[in-house]
Amino acid sequence: MRDMTIDAAVGRRERKKQATRESLIEAAFAIFVDKGFDATTVEEIADAVDVSSRTFFRYFASKEDVVLTFQEEQQAMFIARFEARPPAEPVLTALKHAAIEVAHACETGVSGFDPARFVALKTIMETSSSVLASSLQHQQQKQQVVAEAIAARMGVDPADDLRPHVVAAIANCGMRTAADCWEQGGSGPFGSLSDVIRQAFTLLEESINYPSAAAAAASRDSR
Amino acid sequence: MRDMTIDAAVGRRERKKQATRESLIEAAFAIFVDKGFDATTVEEIADAVDVSSRTFFRYFASKEDVVLTFQEEQQAMFIARFEARPPAEPVLTALKHAAIEVAHACETGVSGFDPARFVALKTIMETSSSVLASSLQHQQQKQQVVAEAIAARMGVDPADDLRPHVVAAIANCGMRTAADCWEQGGSGPFGSLSDVIRQAFTLLEESINYPSAAAAAASRDSR
DNA sequence: TACAAACTGTCATGCCATGACAGCTGTCGT
DNA sequence: ACGACAGCTGTCATGGCATGACAGTTTGTA
Numbered sequence: 001m002r003d004m005t006i007d008a009a010v011g012r013r014e015r016k017k018q019a020t021r022e023s024l025i026e027a028a029f030a031i032f033v034d035k036g037f038d039a040t041t042v043e044e045i046a047d048a049v050d051v052s053s054r055t056f057f058r059y060f061a062s063k064e065d066v067v068l069t070f071q072e073e074q075q076a077m078f079i080a081r082f083e084a085r086p087p088a089e090p091v092l093t094a095l096k097h098a099a100i101e102v103a104h105a106c107e108t109g110v111s112g113f114d115p116a117r118f119v120a121l122k123t124i125m126e127t128s129s130s131v132l133a134s135s136l137q138h139q140q141q142k143q144q145v146v147a148e149a150i151a152a153r154m155g156v157d158p159a160d161d162l163r164p165h166v167v168a169a170i171a172n173c174g175m176r177t178a179a180d181c182w183e184q185g186g187s188g189p190f191g192s193l194s195d196v197i198r199q200a201f202t203l204l205e206e207s208i209n210y211p212s213a214a215a216a217a218a219s220r221d222s223r
Numbered sequence: 224m225r226d227m228t229i230d231a232a233v234g235r236r237e238r239k240k241q242a243t244r245e246s247l248i249e250a251a252f253a254i255f256v257d258k259g260f261d262a263t264t265v266e267e268i269a270d271a272v273d274v275s276s277r278t279f280f281r282y283f284a285s286k287e288d289v290v291l292t293f294q295e296e297q298q299a300m301f302i303a304r305f306e307a308r309p310p311a312e313p314v315l316t317a318l319k320h321a322a323i324e325v326a327h328a329c330e331t332g333v334s335g336f337d338p339a340r341f342v343a344l345k346t347i348m349e350t351s352s353s354v355l356a357s358s359l360q361h362q363q364q365k366q367q368v369v370a371e372a373i374a375a376r377m378g379v380d381p382a383d384d385l386r387p388h389v390v391a392a393i394a395n396c397g398m399r400t401a402a403d404c405w406e407q408g409g410s411g412p413f414g415s416l417s418d419v420i421r422q423a424f425t426l427l428e429e430s431i432n433y434p435s436a437a438a439a440a441a442s443r444d445s446r
Numbered sequence: 447t448a449c450a451a452a453c454t455g456t457c458a459t460g461c462c463a464t465g466a467c468a469g470c471t472g473t474c475g476t
Numbered sequence: 477a478c479g480a481c482a483g484c485t486g487t488c489a490t491g492g493c494a495t496g497a498c499a500g501t502t503t504g505t506a
Contacts, residue, residue: 011503011504012502012503012504013452013453013502013503013504016453016502016503017453041491041492041493042492042493042494043492051454051455052454052455052456053493053494054454054455054456054457054494054495055453055454055455057493057494057495058453058454061494062493062494063493063494129360130356132360132363133353133356133357133359133360134356136356136359136360136363137352137355137356137359140355140359140399140403144403162400162404162419162422162423162426163426165400165403165404165423166396166397166400166423166426166427168400169396169397169399169400170393170396170427172396173389173392173393173395173396174389174392176363176392177385177388177389177391177392180363180388181385181388196385199385200385200388200389203385203386203389204389234472234473235471235472235473236471236472236473236483236484239471239472239484240484264460264461264462265461265462265463266461274485274486275485275486275487276462276463277463277464277485277486277487277488278484278485278486280462280463280464281484281485284463285462285463286462286463447506448505448506449504449505449506450503450504450505450506451502451503451504451505452501452502452503452504453500453501453502453503454499454500454501454502455498455499455500455501456497456498456499456500457496457497457498457499458495458496458497458498459494459495459496459497460493460494460495460496461492461493461494461495462491462492462493462494463490463491463492463493464489464490464491464492465488465489465490465491466487466488466489466490467486467487467488467489468485468486468487468488469484469485469486469487470483470484470485470486471482471483471484471485472481472482472483472484473480473481473482473483474479474480474481474482475478475479475480475481476477476478476479476480
């Protein structure tokens with residue numbers, strides 16, 4: 001047996017697996033939107049793709065896990081965008097722009113993101129509490145990764161310093177709150193999701209501005 | 224049939240119900256700590272109190288719901304303490320003190336809080352992801368209430384102004400982050416939970432300080 | 447082609463959660 | 477004190493989620 005992870009020249013088996021996985025996700029979202037998350041059974045999803053229920057659980061650990069794949073991609077993109085921001089940028093500003101870029105990608109559909117699926121995700125979250133709970137937990141776990149990225153940018157050790165954790169939490173809650181207000185407001189007073197995120201982070205920026213290590217000197221000059 | 228909620232002179236039936244409920248909570252925590260949350264079945268809990276499993280679900284909506292009762296009390300106390308803080312105090316400072324008071328109560332056992340159960344809750348959260356997910360969701364829901372209390376103190380309308388939501392999210396994440404670092408650190412670099420909360424909120428206070436409406440004038444004098 | 451590995455379906459199991467129904471217990475009016 | 481009634485509980489049944497075991501099939505490789 002050779003190493004499979006490196007064996008990127010995928011064969012038919014791997015292609016079929018990816019196809020099955022993607023079909024399951026697609027079918028699941030369609031039925032969730034149609035009937036609601038809780039009213040949808042795993043068997044229905046599996047039948048729609050013509051596989052057994054047992055196979056479904058070989059691709060996804062739980063019914064919630066299907067919709068979380070999308071969130072996983074969002075957060076991966078968020079971290080990538082954050083690390084790609086110019087080093088001189090203040091930490092919170094970099095987080096803000098990363099969040100806005102992700103939201104914008106979700107809303108417009110660039111970078112392989114599907115706006116329809118994004119809206120579906122929103123609807124599912126609103127109606128099913130178990131999905132919301134799993135989503136929150138997932139986001140909470142990823143906060144640890146964000147904290148490490150922030151610590152690297154601030155040039156401090158996350159084991160000693162509480163600040164990167166606090167900043168990560170702030171960014172996390174900034175996004176969460178924006179999402180909440182956006183969902184509840186509907187087409188309300190706050191505008192699109194990227195707009196709400198911009199507002200929330202601007203409020204935070206006005207108050208907090210831990211400089212990055214690289215920007216410590218530069219920021220003094222620019223003001 | 225008379226109004227039961229006001230009928231505070233509780234009869235035997237109500238007393239028995241409360242006793243059963245409390246016994247279920249106690250037995251559940253004991254078995255959870257002993258065997259772990261996931262490895263414990265509802266039937267075991269019910270058997271320990273000598274009721275049927277069906278009765279368990281008449282007291283608690285789910286297995287997670289048992290451990291969330293404790294968190295419910297914590298959050299109720301938090302809101303009460305926040306609203307009891309002097310009106311002149313800045314918002315975030317008031318939130319900080321409320322959080323510290325709750326943490327202190329949990330750690331020392333005043334106000335009817337049981338430190339042993341508090342530690343048990345921590346252990347259960349660490350080991351069971353479903354409980355953590357439910358806990359996060361519950362906390363997220365309560366954030367809305369906190370935001371309204373903050374808005375009242377700031378003298379603004381929560382439907383128009385994003386700031387109370389942001390502040391509530393900040394406080395929420397401050398506590399959550401403190402709890403995370405405290406759990407992970409164990410007897411680590413940050414000290415007791417109330418100490419970690421104090422540190423986290425102090426970091427926030429140094430940056431953010433939306434004044435309360437009442438303190439707007441007074442704060443200018445005191446400095 | 448033959449073998450090994452991986453994938454799938456079927457069957458079985460255990461637990462969570464809920465509805466329906468009958469029996470028991472307390473509460474209250476007379 | 478007693479009977480009617482409301483509420484609580486147990487039993488039974490159901491359905492869905494999630495997982496383990498095993499055999500059959502497909503795929504990649506020697």
